[in-house]
Amino acid sequence: MAIEVGTKAPEFALKDNHGRTVRLADFRGAKNVVLLFYPFAFTGVCTGELGELRDNAPRFVNDDTQLLAVSTDSIHTLRVFGEQESLEYPLLSDFWPHGEAARAYGVFDEDKGCAVRGTFVIDKEGVVRWRVVNALSDARDPDDYLKALDTL
Known part of the structure; x- marks a missing residue:
């Protein structure tokens, strides 16, 4: 079960596709975070979702907001995926x-060994203000993230 709106977002420290450590705490007091879990790089729905976010990046990566996309892929896989x-x-x-952050947010599928499509909007104080969790095959609508961000 995904964590509830109104609760403190679980902390994490994960390597990005360039090997740098990114912590949720890095954004505390400075930026809202759109934390997006997705199953796997190079899959159809994931590539489409992340591409749509790329095409609208200024709406999700700016002075007030940081987009962070998380999967259980290795940093090497993510580096190639990000470049491609x-x-x-x-x-x-x-x-x-494996899947420690996804488990903390309640979006890890134990049978498949990956995250389901969970998105969390976290405010500058580190509190979850909005969430959506979709099945592996169901794409999310980024406009919903924007609506949630507008309420902050």
């Missing part, structure tokens, strides 16, 4: 301990 798809925002690896 021209993704400029951080792609975070929840590879080891």
Whole structure:
């Protein structure tokens, strides 16, 4: 079960597609965070979703907001995926301990070994203000994230 709106977002420290450590705490007091979990790089629905975010990046990566996309892929896989798809925002690896961040947010599918499509809008104080969790095959609508951000 995904964590509830109104609760403090679980902290994490994950490597991005360039090997840099990114912590949720890095954005505390400075930026709202759109934390997007997705199953796997190079899959159809994931590539489409992340490409749509790339095409609208200024709406999700700006002075007030940071987009962080998380999968259980290795940083090496994410590096190639990010380069191939021209993704400029951080792609975070929840590879080891496998799925630890996805589990903390309640969006890890134990049978499949990956995250389901969970998105969390976290305010500058680190509180979850909005969430949506979709099945592996169901794409999310980024306009919903924008509506949630507008309420902050």
